Amino acid sequence: MYELKSLGFNNFFSEQIQATPYEIGRVATSANGIYKLLSSKGEFLSQVSGKFRHLAEKSRDFPCVGDWVLFEPLIGEPKGVIHSVLTRNSLLSRHVAGEKNEEQLMAANVDTVFLVNALNQDFNLRRMERYLMQVYESGASPVFVLTKRDLCSNLEEKVQAVEEIALGVPIIPVDALHNDGVEAIQALIKEGQTVSLLGSSGVGKSTLVNRLIGKETQKTQDIREEDAKGRHTTTHRELFLLEKGGVIIDTPGMRELQLWSGEEAASETFKDIETLADQCKFRDCHHEQEPGCAIKIAIENGELSSERYKSYVKLQREAKFLALKDKYGTHRASRIQGQAFRKQNG
Structure with a gap:
């Protein structure tokens, strides 16, 4: 059982709902047309209705992680049928890899995006500009989180470089492995707010998620010594509730980011x-x-x-x-x- 308010439900979404026989749920995971919904009645593995599928014209018509939906629980089993998706207040998406003109949805209804970048040899300002552009396009607010500060010998110089490309954007250097600086990130996550982590493969997102959640929910791997690049660990998008309040959506690391528009x-x-x-x-x-x-x-x-x-x-x-x-x-x-x-x- 979940309190909708603790999941991020607010007036923006409640004002969209008139009298309805359906339950309200939030998408926690999405895979192969199966959506895990969190609701006041518990968790439900759900699919969209036949009418929904027939009327959907493009990828953004379907639910994604972070979406609020109206669904019908099935009697006697923890499954449901999704009938509609509430209007989003933000949407993180990108162009699918390759030549297809197709949008890939990443996370919906996110208030703040933590742009996670490593302070080691993988530090790349041009990549950061690309990620920042994506966040502005989504409608969410950006925060730069610079990980692996223990591996950085010129921290002030790199922070200043990020300040120059991200005017007015908060910048937080951390060493998540040793829990250094994580409190500053936690202070930005309030009850009922949704945050998402975005970054390249192996920059330390999974370690950071584990620190914020307070337990080892995401697998982590060491960085490669030869090029200081981390190994990709997160394989799917997932929504987690934080014990101290707030919701976090982790996303897989990306080798490349093709913009969708902007x-x-x-x-x-x-x-x-x-x-x-x-x-x-x-x-x-x-x-x-x-x-x-x-x-x-x-x-x-x-x-x-x-x-x-x-x-x-x-x-x-x-x-x-x-x-x-x-x-x-x-x-x-x-x-x-x-x-x-x-x-x-x-």
Whole structure:
């Protein structure tokens, strides 16, 4: 039995429900069309109804971990039938690997995303920008968690580097293995709030989840000595309740992150560059050879790194391509973007 409030149920969701014969549940796991639901009546392994499946048109129409659903318990057994998904207040998703124009749902109704990155040799600012862009696109709030601080000899330098790419975003260095800094993360998780962990494979997410939950629920493995990369351990998305209040959703580590959409998210992630662009002498400045280009001046003065600007250009191009692909398809989108590139570069 679970209290809906402790699972994260609030006015945003209750206002969507009129009189209904169904129960309210939250998706804790999802695999092969089977959803484990947590509810005030207990846990139920459920499937969507035939009508639901018939009306669903795309992947985001189906439930994912973190979703609130209305379901019908079956008599005499801990199973149920899902009839509808409540409107989400946030959604973490990405483009599936490969050429298919398909969205992969990761977690729904998340308030805060802990972007977990290691402070060892795997430290990568460009990857962090990509993850940050994904969080802004989801509607959740980001927090950077920098793990393996015990393996870092230049902590202040790396924290400052993250501050420069994530203006105003909280940054928490931790050594989860020895429980150092975990209290600062716990302080950000309140009763009824949902947090999710996002990061590459082997950055220490499973160790951190175990510390937050207070028991070994996720398997962990040591990092490889030859390249300081961790081994992937989490194999599926799962929702856990924390003893001190709050809900946490762990997600498998990713080898790559292909964005699903996000021109607006790119603007949010690179506010500093967009502010500089507004100061250029010419409104249609391409930031290449034009006189009075504020971005060129900032790079020359050392106020902006050329690597960060290149990352901005790359992610902007990727976001625009995704928007074109969604509208016209891959082939035509490639042609349109190619024509624009050639026109811009003479």
